Amino acid sequence: MLRSVVARGFARYQIGQEESEDVVQEALLALHLKRHTWDESQPLLPWVSAIARHKTIDSIRRRGRRAYLPIEDVSNVLAADPHVQAANSFDAERIVATLKGRQREIVHAISMEGVTARQVAQRLGMTEGAVRVALHRALQSLARTFRREPS
């Protein structure tokens, strides 16, 4: 669903589908890091959609275009967009490359090798709590790096 919102916005401004996966990752990060901004008495989808729109607009503006995206009826967004490619080939290696030292090791181990935080802790001689803190900080750092990326 995220991909539909982003792809729709990008199509409006004629930006390639490959670049839209960048924004999908950024939106996923934001959904995670800002999940406490969801008011639980309200429906979830408009909140998710709002975050996706915000990140899409930010990305379009970073490319130097003025951006305005109308709020689509959320039910429309759920329909699958046939033009969205399978996006698993997209690899934001340059974003991860900005992480330093421990954070990078930890992110690599968990994402590439599929180890758990506890196993990483044993491997690096850290406590599991310290690994989790470093992981959280790494995610925040990635979110900031996305924001700084020019197109």
Added chain:
Amino acid sequence: MKTDELISIIAQDARAPRPSLPALIGAAVAFGGLVAALLFAEMLGFRPDIAGALHTWRFDAKLAIVLLLFVNALHATARLTRPDADISAATLRLALPLLALAIAVGWELSSTARDTWLVRAVGTNSRVCLAAITVLAIAPLAGLLVALRAGAPRSPAMAGAAAGLLAGALAAMLYATHCPDDSPLFVAIWYVSAIALVSLVGAAIGGRVLRW
């Protein structure tokens, strides 16, 4: 990093949920308010005739209007820190204190002699009023901006502006108990200017530091 890999990392980041936005805002208001109150007590303090002043309509109206702004700015700030905020709905509430002020001004103009209006509007202490409200608002505004960084405002500048209004209203509530000028005309000019200034500063800083 592929998207699936990012998802697996996120899944591992299972930290305890942080305090809610309303709680963070409340803490910022409490902390900032405390600092401002201490500063106020140290530098200004209540006006000596405050017990008597509480019986006058102008003083009560002044306090009520500023309190109304505080409550509505609090509500607006909480709404505006969310990504799905309805910005016009949130700011519409702020018309209420303005309406109350307009009514008070109307009453003042209709019940006092025309040649006293200028004297009432200019007051005796306008410079202190501007300076005091601005300075007292610094700690609350700083606290709020720090707290709001945990949010995801649809418009960082609007969220900053609301935080500025809130901080300004808090400062004004304190200053109002010291200020010898009670005329709604004075409030409409000097209090509004000072609070608007704090709001603009909030918008300018918020527009930068509240991005996410």
